[in-house]
Amino acid sequence: MSAPHAPSIPGAEAGARPPVPHKALTTAVALLIPALVLTATVVVAMSWAAELPNPVASHFGGDGPDGFSSLGSFVWTGVGIGASLAVLGWVIATGLGRAAAARRTGVGTAVGGSLFLATSVLGTLDAQRGLADPAQAGGIDGVVLLCVVVGGLGGALAALLMPRDRPQPATAPVPSTAARVPLAPQERATWVRRVTGRSMIAVAAAVVAVSAITARVADTPAAAAPLAVVLVVLLAHAQFTVTVDSRGLRVRSLLGFPRLTVPADEVLHAEEVSVSPLREFGGWGYRVGASGRVGIVVRQGAALQVTRTGGRVYVVTVDDAATGAALLNTLTARTR
């Protein structure tokens, strides 16, 4: 098995892939912001040392604290996880970020992840300031909610602030080996296909059940907050409409996001491929895969893959992808 992104059409991707753009900006946002946030977290947490119990409550169950550790170990564990997420996001953004979507995913992971951990550390400690016995600490429902909001909004904001890809019209003709749909000279055509993420819907149903039970049994309504976020994300992946027309490729979720657009003038070629979500993308959904391939993968099997200028590759799992790919090649070739 060759590399998953390797174009099966020889000569279609001429020369080496271009360098990843915006590396300096991406590094500044993905590393500098988390570094500042996490440093501030350590400084603030340590300045509270005199007011905090020793050990501090580090883990909470339905009935309040159920895990304890020293202040230092609690803070450094949280900051360590935050820093790891930041480095992971930075590696994705600067290593694989030829597509804006990949850069945004990386930067969002870095900033959102470090903000989530910082809020979690400081929020948990703040709830224990002035206590002699950490077991006295009440619930942290509010902290959980705050973590989700701060991490989610911060990550989304950082991702949205990243520059979009500059226009890079293709100059090379569509390879003659790429599949076509025979069209009359005046004929116009479009290919529309809906793809349903059945596993996504099944998981969403399970999430609803689990969060309802958790909130009920543990009597901690906020425990359902992260699950509610997961639920919205899952529902956003429940159904996509894939459209190929003279304007290019468009993939749109039922909720409007995520979506994906490849304008016809930047298409190098399209083809049907077979995708293994777990092996090639590490999971299902809107994903950045190995070598920076951006994918909407909601199931195993046939997928429409588009190779775009700038070393960018997009893939969407959809039935009858061969027809969509052939039509995209045909309509794209008309514009050259």
Add this chain to the structure above:
Amino acid sequence: MLFRVDPSSPEPLFAQIGDQVRAGIVRGDLTPGMRLPSARDLAASLDINLHTVLRAYQDLRDEGAIELRRGRGAVVSAHAPHDYRPLHEAIETVVRISRELGLSPETTTALLREALR
């Protein structure tokens, strides 16, 4: 599903779209409950007038092939699931025999049209 229209064809555009939906249902590409693209999206994709697509969809609704629902758009009717296999087999036979006889596609379709009149 693939939609194609040819403005240079003598057949009106709305009829071309309608024929493709009908053929899609008969072929089994469009199954009951399946949603067609919204008229607005299809018109934009094919760079044709919205009313052309609406006319096609209204004709399809009038003959019971699709249902037009507010908010849900055009949905392939549930009561269209006939078994078209005998028709497919008959068409294959017609194609095979007309090829064996060396008839042009135009002649064969003309004969069919005549017989269906």
